[in-house]
Structures are given as C-alpha cells and as structure tokens.
Amino acid sequence: MKWLTMLACAMAVSPIAASAQSQCSAQSGAQRAALIELYTSEGCSSCPPADRWLAGVAAKADPGQLSLLAFHVDYWDEIGWPDRFAQAAYSQRQRERVQAGGSNTVYTPQVMLGSRLDLRWYKPAQVAEAIAAVQVQPAPLQIALKARRTTTGLHVDVAAMPRGKAAPQANLYLALYEDGLSTAVKAGENANTLLHHERVVRGLWGPWPMTASGLHHVLEIQPPPGAITAHLGLTAFVQASSDGENLQALSLPLTHCMLPANTSAP
Numbered sequence: 705m706k707w708l709t710m711l712a713c714a715m716a717v718s719p720i721a722a723s724a725q726s727q728c729s730a731q732s733g734a735q736r737a738a739l740i741e742l743y744t745s746e747g748c749s750s751c752p753p754a755d756r757w758l759a760g761v762a763a764k765a766d767p768g769q770l771s772l773l774a775f776h777v778d779y780w781d782e783i784g785w786p787d788r789f790a791q792a793a794y795s796q797r798q799r800e801r802v803q804a805g806g807s808n809t810v811y812t813p814q815v816m817l818g819s820r821l822d823l824r825w826y827k828p829a830q831v832a833e834a835i836a837a838v839q840v841q842p843a844p845l846q847i848a849l850k851a852r853r854t855t856t857g858l859h860v861d862v863a864a865m866p867r868g869k870a871a872p873q874a875n876l877y878l879a880l881y882e883d884g885l886s887t888a889v890k891a892g893e894n895a896n897t898l899l900h901h902e903r904v905v906r907g908l909w910g911p912w913p914m915t916a917s918g919l920h921h922v923l924e925i926q927p928p929p930g931a932i933t934a935h936l937g938l939t940a941f942v943q944a945s946s947d948g949e950n951l952q953a954l955s956l957p958l959t960h961c962m963l964p965a966n967t968s969a970p
Contacts, residue, residue: 728961729850732954733768738838739941739953740772740823742903743798743814746787747780749893754813757825759902762883767955769839771939772903773879777812785892789885789904797908804948818943818950838950844872845914847940847954851961853933857926862940864952865918873945875911876919882906882928884935906931914942934959 742758744751755774762772777798778790802810805821815823817834824830850861864876885901906928912919927936941953 728852728956728958729848730768730954730956731849732843732847732952734843736838736841736843736951737768737953738770738817738835739939739950740770740835741801741816742772742774742825743777743794743810743812743816744774745777745780745790745812746887746889746894746899747783747785747892748812751813752894752897752899754815754825755899755901759900761831762902765955767937767957770835771941771953771955773881773905773939774901774903775905780812780892783892785889785894788887789901789906793908794905801948804946806947816948819947843952844868845874845942845952847876847942847952849938849940849954849956851938851956851958854924857924858936858958860923860925860938861920862923862938863918863920864914864940864942866914866916869916871914871916871918872942872951874914874942874951875945876914876921876940876942877908877910877912878921878923879905879909879939879941880907880925880927881937881939882931882935883937884932903937906936913945 742754744755758772758774765772775794775797776787776789777795778792779795781787781790798810801816802808802821805819807821815825817823823834845864845866848863852859862878881903883902885904887899889895889897889899909923912921937955937957939955942951944951
C-alpha cells in the first residue's frame with residue numbers, strides 16, 4: 705500500500721499522464737464521488753434515449769467526481785436481437801442490486817445512483833441535485849488507480865484505503881469500460897437503427913471485501929479484440945454490502961495515458 709501514500713503527495717484528483725513510462729494514475733479526493741449505473745440493452749426500444757443521456761453526461765463529467773457505467777443485460781437477447789455487449793453477469797448484478805435495495809423490480813433502462821434504484825434520468829434537474837448531494841459528503845475511504853500498457857494488454861493497480869480505523873462493510877470493484885461504440889441493429893425492437901454507446905462495461909472484477917488495512921490488487925487485463933486504447937477507461941468503486949450505497953468511486957480514462965493514442969489494443 706506504500707504507493708497509495710506516495711500518490712497522495714504527487715498528484716491531484718484528476719488523472720494525469722506519466723508519458724515517459726506511458727503510464728497514468730489517479731486518486732480520489734476527500735469528498736465522495738458519485739457513480740451512476742445504467743442497465744440497458746440494444747434489444748429494448750426505450751433504451752436508446754437513456755443511452756444518449758448517459759453519453760451526454762459522460763462527455764462533461766470530471767472522472768474524479770462522477771463515474772458512469774453502462775451495463776448491458778442479456779435478458780432481451782431472445783426477443784429478436786442479441787446484444788453483443790450483454791453479459792449474464794450484468795443481469796445478475798442488476799438483480800442483486802435491486803434485491804439489496806429492498807425491491808424486486810428489474811427493468812431497462814434502469815438508472816441507479818448508489819442505493820437509489822430509480823433515478824429519473826429524464827429529469828436533469830433532479831439528477832443534478834442527486835449527484836450534488838453525494839459529492840458534498842466526506843468519503844470514508846480513498847481509491848487509487850494506476851495503469852500502463854503492456855505487450856499483452858493492460859497492467860492495472862487498484863487500491864482502496866479506509867480513512868478511519870475500522871473498515872466499512874463494503875466491497876471494492878474494478879470495471880473496464882469502452883467509449884465510442886456503435887451497432888447497426890438488424891432485428892428486434894430497434895431494427896434498422898444505428899445505436900451509439902458510451903461507458904460500456906467490457907469487464908468487471910470483484911467483489912473484494914474491504915479490510916481495515918485496505919486492499920491492493922494487481923491485474924493483467926486483456927482488452928476486447930479490436931478495442932482502441934484511447935477509447936478505454938477504468939472505474940474503481942466501493943459499495944456497501946448491505947444496500948449497495950456507493951462509498952467512493954474513481955475513473956481513469958486512458959485517452960491521454962497510453963501512447964500512441966490511436967493504437968488498437970492487442
């Protein structure tokens with residue numbers, strides 16, 4: 705965990721590049737950052753407007769203050785169009801998050817903000833108010849991320865350290881997301897539509913239970929075939945075990961971190 709302490713002296717909340725090593729790193733601040741989770745599907749006709757909303761928010765978001773992740777679920781696949789980004793694990797995550805929040809209603813598009821399961825994305829003022837309410841709260845822990853390009857993919861360090869003596873009953877997760885994706889849908893409810901996607905979750909690791917001494921994990925990540933490094937990013941977040949409340953989040957876009965920026969990942 706020594707590198708976490710060193711990062712505190714060396715960097716700001718926003719990601720920075722260490723171009724000599726083609727490496728980048730970021731650390732969360734003293735206040736909580738918000739995490740928005742969108743559960744969506746290319747087979748759902750009501751999802752594209754929510755996808756566009758997420759893209760608009762993501763384009764303006766400070767990665768140290770607001771993280772956004774789009775989980776594509778697979779329970780629409782048999783309706784007529786299999787979503788190439790969908791995973792059964794994301795459908796299961798949605799069900800578990802709903803259950804932890806005391807509900808049994810699973811639908812798309814569903815937008816969550818911590819333990820809130822029904823964020824009304826189509827009401828921008830309410831969304832902004834909900835995000836701001838999270839960001840003014842002190843964070844019970846800090847997160848640090850480091851990433852560098854390797855010959856086979858990405859070498860990633862993720863760490864989380866409680867700010868108090870006791871560790872919160874919570875779990876650390878790490879997501880790999882991809883921006884700039886599009887699909888020409890041929891069948892189903894969105895037939896003959898070109899869909900655009902941002903912050904699509906392409907991999908999720910965890911949960912890792914928090915401990916009083918903190919956590920430090922090193923991963924070798926293989927990006928999806930054909931992925932462009934500059935379109936990838938990492939999001940680490942810690943959620944309470946009881947109700948899924950988000951305790952801290954941090955995103956690290958790889959846009960300016962990996963050189964050359966337009967090189968496809970191995």
